[in-house]
Amino acid sequence: MSLPAIAVRNLVKTFGDTTVLQNIDIEIPQGQVSCLIGPSGSGKSTLLRCMAFLEEATSGTITVNGEVLGFTENAQGMRERIAPAANRAIRAQIGMVFQQFNLWPHMTALGNVSEALKTVHKMSRKDAEERAMAQLVKVGLESRAGHYPSQLSGGQQQRVAIARALALKPKIMLFDEPTSSLDPELTGEVLNVMRDLAAEGMTMVVVSHEIGFAATVGQQIAFLDHGRIVFTGPPQEVFRKPRNARLEQFLDTYLDRGASMLL
Amino acid sequence: MTFDINVILDQLPAITSGAGVTILIWIVGTIAAAILGFFVAVGRRFGGAMLNKALFLIVAVLRGTPFLIQIFLVYYGGPFIGLSLDPLPAGLIGISIYGAAYYSEIFRSGFMAVPKGHIEAGECVGLTQGQIIRRILLPEMTMLVLPPSLNMAVLLMKETAVLSIITVPELTATLSAIGAQQYAFVEALSVLALFYWVLVEITGRLGRLVETKLTRFRFFNA
Numbered sequence: 001m002s003l004p005a006i007a008v009r010n011l012v013k014t015f016g017d018t019t020v021l022q023n024i025d026i027e028i029p030q031g032q033v034s035c036l037i038g039p040s041g042s043g044k045s046t047l048l049r050c051m052a053f054l055e056e057a058t059s060g061t062i063t064v065n066g067e068v069l070g071f072t073e074n075a076q077g078m079r080e081r082i083a084p085a086a087n088r089a090i091r092a093q094i095g096m097v098f099q100q101f102n103l104w105p106h107m108t109a110l111g112n113v114s115e116a117l118k119t120v121h122k123m124s125r126k127d128a129e130e131r132a133m134a135q136l137v138k139v140g141l142e143s144r145a146g147h148y149p150s151q152l153s154g155g156q157q158q159r160v161a162i163a164r165a166l167a168l169k170p171k172i173m174l175f176d177e178p179t180s181s182l183d184p185e186l187t188g189e190v191l192n193v194m195r196d197l198a199a200e201g202m203t204m205v206v207v208s209h210e211i212g213f214a215a216t217v218g219q220q221i222a223f224l225d226h227g228r229i230v231f232t233g234p235p236q237e238v239f240r241k242p243r244n245a246r247l248e249q250f251l252d253t254y255l256d257r258g259a260s261m262l263l
Numbered sequence: 264m265t266f267d268i269n270v271i272l273d274q275l276p277a278i279t280s281g282a283g284v285t286i287l288i289w290i291v292g293t294i295a296a297a298i299l300g301f302f303v304a305v306g307r308r309f310g311g312a313m314l315n316k317a318l319f320l321i322v323a324v325l326r327g328t329p330f331l332i333q334i335f336l337v338y339y340g341g342p343f344i345g346l347s348l349d350p351l352p353a354g355l356i357g358i359s360i361y362g363a364a365y366y367s368e369i370f371r372s373g374f375m376a377v378p379k380g381h382i383e384a385g386e387c388v389g390l391t392q393g394q395i396i397r398r399i400l401l402p403e404m405t406m407l408v409l410p411p412s413l414n415m416a417v418l419l420m421k422e423t424a425v426l427s428i429i430t431v432p433e434l435t436a437t438l439s440a441i442g443a444q445q446y447a448f449v450e451a452l453s454v455l456a457l458f459y460w461v462l463v464e465i466t467g468r469l470g471r472l473v474e475t476k477l478t479r480f481r482f483f484n485a
Contacts, residue, residue: 009312054383088389102380119398150478161384168388203347222482 003066005030005172005203006051011060014225015047020046022227024060028220029171033204035214038224039250041223044207047224051205052096053087054144064090090199095165101157103149109136109160110145113167121168135163139193155186158245159193166197175198211251215239223247270447271438271454281437282458288354288433289420295359296419303409307367308374316369325364331425333361338429346470354426354433359393362419373408374400406477413470417463424459434458 006028015019021043028034028051036044037237038061049055051062053070059079062069067090069078081087103112105181110132117128122220136142139159149157158178165173175194180186198204208214214221214235221238223246239251271278303322307315325333333433334357341348347357377400385395427436442451 038287053386054386084391088391091387096384098384100378100379100380102378103383104381104399105404106406109369114396116390119394121388164384164388208461 002030004063006205007049007061007063008047009063010049011047011062012058013043013050013055014058017094020227021050021057024227024229026222026229026232028203028205030203031201032219033198033206033217034220036205036222036224037214037216038207038230042224043227044224045176046146048144048174048205048207052090052094052174054096057107057111082258089119092168093171095168095170095173097161097175097178098164099180101154101161101181103157103161103164105149108235109152109156109163112149112160113164114209115163116168132163132167135167136160137245138166138196139163140189153186154174154182155189158182158186162190162193162197172205172217174181175204175208176248177207177209179208179210183205211239223250224232224249266450267447268450268454269443270445271450274441274445277437277441278434278454281432281434283422284431285433285435286352286418286424286462288351288358288423288431289416292355292358292362293416293419295355296362296415297366299359299363300368302368302469303363303367304370304374307371322364322367325361326368330357330361330422331428333357334425335430337343342426349425350429350431353429354423354431358419358422358426359421362415365415365418366412369408369411370404371406372411375401376407410470410474417466420462420466421459480484 004027008024008026011021012019014185015106024035024043024047036047038044047192048200050057051064051069053062056070056160061071069090070082070087072082074080096141103109104115107115110129111123112137114125114128114132117123117131118125121128123131131259132147133142136145139162141156141163144152144156149160152160162173162178171254180188187210191210194204194206194213195217206214208219216235218235221231222229223233223244225246231238231247240245283416303318307318310318334354335359336351337360338350339350341353381403382395385399390398423433424434424435427439430436436453438451444446445451
């Protein structure tokens with residue numbers, strides 16, 4: 001058994017008095033698509049954001065390819081923050097895609113994708129733009145390279161955002177409800193890009209309400225409710241014969257809408 | 264009594280000089296106010312809780328008191344603390360500080376209006392804090408604050424008229440004097456009002472031009 005891409009151990013996250021994640025344990029296997037599903041407020045987005053270190057876990061550890069993210073233990077067994085540069089090196093293995101795309105509005109599509117190559121990796125403008133262009137070709141947007149985000153549709157913006165993350169050659173891609181602010185037609189084009197990526201063997205963690213995508217592309221499904229992982233398993237087990245009452249209830253609404261046909 | 268504009272136009276050299284002083288105070292004062300205001304906003308955002316509180320208090324006082332009184336305090340109160348200034352430098356300092364208080368609020372709201380997600384996206388691609396400020400926060404903030412900044416510049420231009428009170432030889436002082444000497448107040452004040460209005464219009468048009476250029480950067484699809 002190879003090292004998991006991400007291993008979450010006993011993770012707790014609280015905001016003030018509210019516990020959002022309670023003792024989460026999950027392993028993200030290499031080269032597979034893991035989907036986090038669950039009702040709103042179940043903590044699935046927070047879990048993903050902890051993996052991206054956009055939220056700091058209250059306790060517990062997240063290991064990325066064997067390296068502990070964000071913190072280290074000192075001699076007294078107390079948790080200590082690691083140096084920003086060291087943490088950036090661990091985070092560099094991870095690419096993140098947001099629900100709101102979060103493209104930078106003052107840069108073109110090409111500018112967005114090449115920015116970190118120039119600023120972080122100190123590549124020359126020419127090399128950076130060449131690599132950025134190759135990524136835009138991959139998501140089918142080479143003709144939109146000179147467009148600003150405001151001149152692109154939501155689906156195109158999200159594909160640029162995916163290209164921006166991929167340009168840095170991450171080992172793991174995290175998707176936080178990547179299609180939730182898109183209409184069904186635009187959702188399709190983004191999901192297609194994600195399917196291609198999955199077919200190439202990219203390790204992916206996807207928070208989504210697209211149960212159809214989870215059922216057909218997902219290899220591991222984790223169902224969260226009230227800050228706990230209620231059930232983890234392959235899609236057949238989760239969607240065909242949910243043995244958990246809460247999961248069954250959650251899935252009812254989706255299966256009604258035809259997701260069962262996909263299985 | 265007849266409305267005779269020639270009485271005023273005969274004094275063109277004096278008027279030109281007054282207009283020059285007004286434009287000088289306005290442009291230098293606005294630029295100084297914007298720069299000072301920017302540093303106040305940066306201090307409030309990145310300088311820790313103590314600095315934020317101190318600057319908040321100063322800004323609150325400056326925004327909460329009339330400019331006329333502030334300028335009196337600088338000009339007539341200055342000598343009490345060993346600061347005897349000529350009218351022009353006193354006026355420039357006064358308008359810069361007054362404007363800085365407002366500009367700091369404009370920049371502060373600009374910082375807050377940059378979506379958190381844009382900063383997070385920067386973190387996720389490995390940008391350092393400094394790079395995020397330089398490459399994302401500042402450019403995005405600049406776009407957001409341009410319209411209110413130009414509006415503030417217009418307001419500051421009209422505030423320069425207050426400096427006539429401390430005998431700065433700007434246009435309001437000049438034309439008031441001409442009006443009194445020639446007994447042609449209405450003519451003098453009409454020319455004065457027209458001058459300010461034309462300047463405001465020009466600034467406004469420039470502002471709209473800049474805004475049009477910036478629309479492609481707007482944050483969300485309409």
